[in-house]
Amino acid sequence: MRSHGTDGGVAQAVLRRFNALRPLSEEDAAALEHAILEGLLRAGPGEDLIAEGDPVDSVRLVLSGWLFRHKTLEDGRRQIVNFILPGETCDSHAYLLSSIDHSITTATPVAYAEIKRARFEQLMAANSTLAEAFMCETLLNSAIQREWIVNLGRRAAFERVAHLFCEIFERLRPVGLVDGNSCALPVTQTDLADATGLSVVHLNRTIQELRACGLIVLKDRTLTIGDLEALKNAAMYSPGYLRLYQAK
Amino acid sequence: MRSHGTDGGVAQAVLRRFNALRPLSEEDAAALEHAILEGLLRAGPGEDLIAEGDPVDSVRLVLSGWLFRHKTLEDGRRQIVNFILPGETCDSHAYLLSSIDHSITTATPVAYAEIKRARFEQLMAANSTLAEAFMCETLLNSAIQREWIVNLGRRAAFERVAHLFCEIFERLRPVGLVDGNSCALPVTQTDLADATGLSVVHLNRTIQELRACGLIVLKDRTLTIGDLEALKNAAMYSPGYLRLYQAK
DNA sequence: TGCTGCCATTAGCTTATGTTAAAGCGGACG
DNA sequence: CGTCCGCTTTAACATAAGCTAATGGCAGCA
Numbered sequence: 001m002r003s004h005g006t007d008g009g010v011a012q013a014v015l016r017r018f019n020a021l022r023p024l025s026e027e028d029a030a031a032l033e034h035a036i037l038e039g040l041l042r043a044g045p046g047e048d049l050i051a052e053g054d055p056v057d058s059v060r061l062v063l064s065g066w067l068f069r070h071k072t073l074e075d076g077r078r079q080i081v082n083f084i085l086p087g088e089t090c091d092s093h094a095y096l097l098s099s100i101d102h103s104i105t106t107a108t109p110v111a112y113a114e115i116k117r118a119r120f121e122q123l124m125a126a127n128s129t130l131a132e133a134f135m136c137e138t139l140l141n142s143a144i145q146r147e148w149i150v151n152l153g154r155r156a157a158f159e160r161v162a163h164l165f166c167e168i169f170e171r172l173r174p175v176g177l178v179d180g181n182s183c184a185l186p187v188t189q190t191d192l193a194d195a196t197g198l199s200v201v202h203l204n205r206t207i208q209e210l211r212a213c214g215l216i217v218l219k220d221r222t223l224t225i226g227d228l229e230a231l232k233n234a235a236m237y238s239p240g241y242l243r244l245y246q247a248k
Numbered sequence: 249m250r251s252h253g254t255d256g257g258v259a260q261a262v263l264r265r266f267n268a269l270r271p272l273s274e275e276d277a278a279a280l281e282h283a284i285l286e287g288l289l290r291a292g293p294g295e296d297l298i299a300e301g302d303p304v305d306s307v308r309l310v311l312s313g314w315l316f317r318h319k320t321l322e323d324g325r326r327q328i329v330n331f332i333l334p335g336e337t338c339d340s341h342a343y344l345l346s347s348i349d350h351s352i353t354t355a356t357p358v359a360y361a362e363i364k365r366a367r368f369e370q371l372m373a374a375n376s377t378l379a380e381a382f383m384c385e386t387l388l389n390s391a392i393q394r395e396w397i398v399n400l401g402r403r404a405a406f407e408r409v410a411h412l413f414c415e416i417f418e419r420l421r422p423v424g425l426v427d428g429n430s431c432a433l434p435v436t437q438t439d440l441a442d443a444t445g446l447s448v449v450h451l452n453r454t455i456q457e458l459r460a461c462g463l464i465v466l467k468d469r470t471l472t473i474g475d476l477e478a479l480k481n482a483a484m485y486s487p488g489y490l491r492l493y494q495a496k
Numbered sequence: 497t498g499c500t501g502c503c504a505t506t507a508g509c510t511t512a513t514g515t516t517a518a519a520g521c522g523g524a525c526g
Numbered sequence: 527c528g529t530c531c532g533c534t535t536t537a538a539c540a541t542a543a544g545c546t547a548a549t550g551g552c553a554g555c556a
Contacts, residue, residue, distance in 0.1 A: 053488060071398045073484050079398040096384055101391045101489040136344055138386065143349045145393040146329045150319045152400035153327040153445030157543070189504065197401030199544050204505060236321050240301060241349040405513070436533065447514050452535060 065110030
């Protein structure tokens with residue numbers, strides 16, 4: 001699964017992730033990379049890629065940058081429902097339901113690839129390994145959402161934020177975006193609050209607390225985790241749901 | 249889409265639901281019903297059909313009765329992550345991830361059909377309409393989970409419980425399990441608390457409040473909704489995510 | 497150089513929700 | 527017929543988290 005010319009081509013994160021979901025042959029990887037290179041696009045930070053109710057007619061793969069899925073109530077309360085990280089898919093298969101039930105917004109500058117529905121279906125029909133990998137991508141997204149439900153429903157603020165940090169760290173690792181015990185966390189505390197169902201003020205208090213316990217350092221949009229095991233304990237984090245063992 | 253002999257065969261709920269997801273031809277419906285009749289099973293109330301970490305090697309369709317998906321933290325806190333209602337699927341495609349990340353338990357006596365993976369894949373390969381319908385089933389489950397995240401993260405107890413009741417009512421309607429403005433709600437208040445992320449005590453308080461407002465009657469495991477519009481307003485319920493307009 | 501605006505932080509106070517415990521209530525069953 | 531048990535309900539009290547508002551830091555920009 002090397003990319004064409006230099007290694008670390010634009011599709012690197014996607015290829016790493018998909019290869020972890022289903023081992024890809026040279027041909028599988030080439031087919032995927034080819035489809036990606038046909039539809040390269042960029043977006044600035046804070047752009048809506050798609051909004052609740054919009055029709056869907058393509059599948060998008062994130063090559064670099066962060067996005068989030070979110071829904072907003074009539075009165076403005078917003079809930080971030082998941083982050084979308086490099087290598088992940090925006091709306092795999094979503095076109096089957098015609099329109100989308102949530103919005104997707106970029107948190108940072110983003111490079112992504114758009115594959116039109118017809119092209120995507122052709123690719124799936126021609127390559128069953130890729131089809132399975134995309135299916136896994138959808139199922140994994142669903143598993144992450146379930147864990148978020150548990151997080152919001154049953155964990156206290158401290159555990160909840162700790163859990164989110166563990167998850168992000170573990171999701172960034174397999175695509176090579178973890179550096180030692182640090183990773184980027186390019187979102188505001190308001191975003192983190194909307195992801196954890198807390199108020200900004202209380203989220204901030206909670207982060208202070210995590211700092212005071214020596215569990216994390218968060219500065220300049222970089223998260224550093226001193227002791228990952230300790231953080232996982234604090235979060236009651238149990239990693240099975242990400243199915244990382246399948247990787248490699 | 250009539251069932252074989254008498255109408256209202258065991259597969260009725262499933263057929264209604266799938267027909268709403270994708271219009272089924274006579275042959276589609278017959279193929280699905282046939283697969284169902286091959287694997288009929290029953291379970292009593294309070295039985296675990298599958299538990300977190302178990303291997304998955306089949307797909308199950310609920311013919312009658314309620315179940316719920318749930319996860320439990322080390323210290324016993326439990327979160328119900330979704331209800332599974334008649335006509336719905338337990339673990340569509342889940343075998344692709346080998347093991348499951350949550351448990352599924354029956355709330356009532358349940359009749360269901362088990363389709364083994366090989367049989368299921370053969371059915372999907374032979375019938376693309378059914379394959380799409382199953383795919384929609386998976387996507388819809390994911391959309392419901394997203395709405396639950398919003399519910400837990402951003403709605404206050406009163407709105408939250410109201411929302412759950414609206415959703416259940418609207419999910420039961422298309423499979424014919426709503427009678428006027430009433431439907432069954434065959435779960436304990438402890439279950440409802442675990443679904444809404446509240447304590448049992450506060451859930452009970454909240455239900456009293458909903459009663460006092462004349463929004464609901466809940467008695468003998470039956471939910472009656474006086475004024476559905478009023479309840480939806482109280483819940484800030486916006487129905488798009490269930491994609492019911494596709495029905496019929 | 498001094499605005500302006502976004503983001504993080506802190507303080508003081510309010511309130512929704514949790515906790516513990518006990519009491520009522522009806523059904524199953526010996 | 528009485529007892530047990532699971533479920534609901536109520537009460538009294540404790541606390542985590544929300545809200546409003548002000549402050550500080552920093553970067554971009556006129």
